[in-house]
Amino acid sequence: MKVITIPYKPRPLWKDIIHPALDKYRFAVIVAHRRYGKTVGMINELSKSAIKNTLISPQFAYVAPFRNQAKMIAWNYLKYYTSAIPGRKVNESDLFIELPSKHKNAVGARIYIIGADKPDALRGTYWDGVVLDEYAQIKPELWGEVIRPALADRKGFAYFIGTPKGQNQFYEIYQRAQRSEEWFTCLYRADESGVLDEAELKSMMEDMTDIEIRQELYCDFTASASNVVIPIDLVTAAAHRLLQEKDVQGSPVILGVDVSRFGDDRTTIFKRQGLWVDVPLVYKGLDTMDTAARVINAINKNKADMTFIDSGAMGAGVIDRIRQLGYSNISEVNFGGKALAEHRYENIRAEMYFKMLEWLKSGGAIPDMPELKSELSIVEYKFSKHGKIILQPKEEIKEKIGKSPDLADGLALTFARPVYPRLKPGDPGYGRKMMCNTDYSIF
Structure with a gap:
C-alpha cells in the first residue's frame, strides 16, 4: 500500500x-x-x-x-x-x-x-x-x-x-x-x-x-x-423555570412589539403575563398594513390589557393604523425617549432592559429559545457623559452577532411602563378599563 x-x-x-x-x-x-x-x-x-x-x-x-x-x-x-x-x-x-x-x-x-x-x-x-x-x-x-x-x-x-x-x-x-x-x-x-x-x-x-x-x-x-446587563446564567435559569398559577393569575396581559426596520430584521410580538412569557410571534418582510393586522390579531386573541410598540421607522405607521381602527390600549415607545427614572437611565431602552433584569431575578420564566437567550445575554451597558446608564448601540450588537436583537427588544418592550394589575370580582374599582400607569415610577 x-x-x-x-x-x-x-x-x-x-x-x-x-x-x-x-x-x-x-x-x-x-x-x-x-x-x-x-x-x-x-x-x-x-x-x-x-x-x-x-x-x-x-x-x-x-x-x-x-x-x-x-x-x-x-x-x-x-x-x-x-x-x-x-x-x-x-x-x-x-x-x-x-x-x-x-x-x-x-x-x-x-x-x-x-x-x-x-x-x-x-x-x-x-x-x-x-x-x-x-x-x-x-x-x-x-x-x-x-x-x-x-x-x-x-x-x-x-x-x-x-x-x-x-x-x-x-x-x-x-x-x-x-x-x-x-x-x-x-x-x-x-x-x-x-x-x-x-x-x-x-x-x-x-x-x-x-x-x-x-x-x-x-x-x-x-x-x-x-x-453585560443580563448574565447568561440568569437567562439559562429563566428558560428552565416551572411556574405556578399564582405567578400569572391576576396579572395584566402585556404585549411588546418590535417592528422590523429593513433587510433581515424581524417583527416580533411578545406576550407577558406576570412571571410568564409565551413563545413570540416572529415575522419577516411584512409591510405596515400586514404588521398592523398581525398586532391587532394578537391583541384580540390574547385580550391584551396594554400593547407597547416600538415607534421607530415602520413602527409609527403601524401605530397610526391600529389607532385608526379604534384600538386605544396601545402605547408607542421611542427607544431613545426619556426614561421614567431619568436620573438613572439615559433613555427608556436602558430602563426597559434593567427592569427586565429585575424581573428575571424575581423569578421570570422565558421560552427555551437559543436565539432569545443569546440576544438577552449579549447586550452590554456603560455610563454616558451625564453619568447615566446607556446600552450598547443596536448597530454594534448587529455587527457582533450578525443580526439585530429583535427578540430581546420585543421582550424588553413589555417593561416600557408599569401596567395596573388585573382586578378580581369584588375588588374596589373592578370593571374599570385597564390602562398604562404612566404616572407611577418604581424607582
Whole structure:
C-alpha cells in the first residue's frame, strides 16, 4: 500500500489529546486561545474523516459565521493540506474539495467551506461531519433546525470551536457539553498550551486590555460579563423555570412589539403575563398594513390589557393604523425617549432592559429559545457623559452577532411602563378599563 504523507504536523495537544478524543466522540466543544491552531487542526480532522469514510458520497462542512470569513480563514488551509492526496479535485466557485471515492461510479468525499450567512447551502441535504467555528456569531437556529437533523441519517459528527466572547450561546453549549458523557470538551489557555512562547505572549499582553487578555488568551467566558446587563446564567435559569398559577393569575396581559426596520430584521410580538412569557410571534418582510393586522390579531386573541410598540421607522405607521381602527390600549415607545427614572437611565431602552433584569431575578420564566437567550445575554451597558446608564448601540450588537436583537427588544418592550394589575370580582374599582400607569415610577 502506498503511503501518502500530508504536510500536517499536529501540535502535542492535538496529537495526544484532541485528535484521539475526536475518534471516540461524535460531538465536541473545543475552547482555545487565539493562535492555538483550531482551524488547522479541524481542517485536518475533516480531511482524515473524509478519507476514512466508507459510505457513498460523504459530505463534510467547515462553517464560519460568514462565507467570506470562512473562505479567508479555512479555504487555503484545506487546499494546502489536501494537496498531496492523488486524484483530489478543487472547486473554486463552490468552495469544496473532492477526494477520490471508495465506491465505483460514486461522487467522491467532499469537504465544503460554508458561511452561516448562507444557510440554504446547508439545508435539505445530509452531512457526515460539520465543524462550526465562532459559534457565538452563528444564528443558533442553524444548529437545531438545519445541521443537527442533517447529521441524523448517517450519524454524522459536529465539533464546535472558538474563543470566548462573553457568556453567550457558545458558552451555553460548552456548559451543556460538560454535563454530558456523550460530548468531549477541552479548554486551553495561552499560558498553558505551549503554543506561544513566553516572550511573544508578554509582547501581546502589552498591546491588549485586561478584558482582551482574559478573553482572548485566558479563555475567560466572564471577561466581559462585568458590563453585560443580563448574565447568561440568569437567562439559562429563566428558560428552565416551572411556574405556578399564582405567578400569572391576576396579572395584566402585556404585549411588546418590535417592528422590523429593513433587510433581515424581524417583527416580533411578545406576550407577558406576570412571571410568564409565551413563545413570540416572529415575522419577516411584512409591510405596515400586514404588521398592523398581525398586532391587532394578537391583541384580540390574547385580550391584551396594554400593547407597547416600538415607534421607530415602520413602527409609527403601524401605530397610526391600529389607532385608526379604534384600538386605544396601545402605547408607542421611542427607544431613545426619556426614561421614567431619568436620573438613572439615559433613555427608556436602558430602563426597559434593567427592569427586565429585575424581573428575571424575581423569578421570570422565558421560552427555551437559543436565539432569545443569546440576544438577552449579549447586550452590554456603560455610563454616558451625564453619568447615566446607556446600552450598547443596536448597530454594534448587529455587527457582533450578525443580526439585530429583535427578540430581546420585543421582550424588553413589555417593561416600557408599569401596567395596573388585573382586578378580581369584588375588588374596589373592578370593571374599570385597564390602562398604562404612566404616572407611577418604581424607582
